[in-house]
Amino acid sequence: MKSANFYGAGFPYRETQKLSGKIIVLEGSDGVGRSTQIKLLRRWLEDEGYAVSDTGLTRSTLTAAGLDEAKSGHTLGPITMSLFYLADFADRLENQIIPALQAGFVVLSDRYFYSVIARDIIRGIDKTWARNLYGIALKPDLVLYLKASVSNLVTRLIHGRGLNYWESGMDLHLADNMYDSFVTYQSLLSKEFDELAREYNFVPVDADLSPQEIFESLKGPIVSLLHNRLTKAKKPK
């Protein structure tokens, strides 16, 4: 069974027609500047008169505590990990994203399931299995794919929140230290991302530029997506 709005069957037991809002996804590696851009986009869209809701991986209250606990133990198998992320995604989709879209919001999603399956595939998860799991996922109206060089990612991370165990892919035993592991892991990820980008029609955005320049290049595709409504919904100043 397939539904027009979804990659697969979606939620057959739930009314999901009439989604008058738009969902815009920002994808890209750790340290690429997604959260900065989400903040800028949110402010801009709100100024333009849109109601904006944002969401991101692991923000579901259903699974947040369990995921933290699981990650701190390091005993989680790859399939289990994959399913935990799926639960987080499903909960946010049903309880947050779909209701927001029904209410006409612009939903800004800091990553979507593409990141999750890219990470899973590197850990040996079957590609078809992973894609079919996300048959519940809504097709976004726009996926903006921020791409930066590994050297820029390292610079931003080290001067930002630092390297960490999971973002460096240390569980894969690629290297004996987080830096080398991060570099190898990110190049593996970026290969997977490029494949996903073709399959799911990501719009690539050069993220080696300054935050302001990146922001300017993100605006273009969003303006064409919201075009009619951008002028209509504008607040009187």
Added chain:
Amino acid sequence: MLKANTTKGKLIVVEGIDGSGKSTQIDLLYKWLQSQGYSVYFSEWNSSALVKSTTKAAKKQKTFTPTTFSILHCTDFADRWENSIYPLLKAGVIVLADRYAFTAFARDVARGVDPEWVRNMYSFAIMPDAALYFRVPLDIAVERITGARAALKYYEAGMDLDLSENINESFKLFQGRILNEYDKMVDEFGLTMIDGTLPVKDQQRKVRTLIKQMLGKWEGLPNPNRTNIVMQNPQADNKDKGGKK
């Protein structure tokens, strides 16, 4: 959709609606197989400690949707699969499971999730060497459950589906839907049906005959001292250890 068993071990699962008597039968089977000198491990549905805190909270706050209910039960299964069931099958152990993927295929579809989607989700698992389906008519199962237990729980009665405001009535309607899904799977997966209305002893005799036939001259991991298998996974729950009560 389930993979063929290429491990050295044997996988035996019991299925059926609540009150079908499957747990009694698998308990007897466990003890018997062990007395025959096999290495046996028992795994129970919804028993991974890792996922427990999440499912417990969601059940209490009633925040499950049919989809998240389905995913978290599969997460629980996957944790048991990756940390105990699969490695033990590889080692040549007989793994007994009280409920398996078929429980999800019946229950989650009865809740309204897409049948193909949930089948894909469990497709990392192995098709059991024996899948015993204990079938009882709805009335008998309902009588057994409502008679033996103090109160039905919200999700087991399918109260989230708004079938009826009366919990007993909702339970009956929901179990009826599940029974229907199980019946459909007899052909789809070749489940072996056992009449759950027969006396316990008679059912067990049938079960042992079937399993003896299935095992034939098979030899798995030796169990020289007839001991229980305990997995040393820090997150494994007491329930999910070889030691049955």
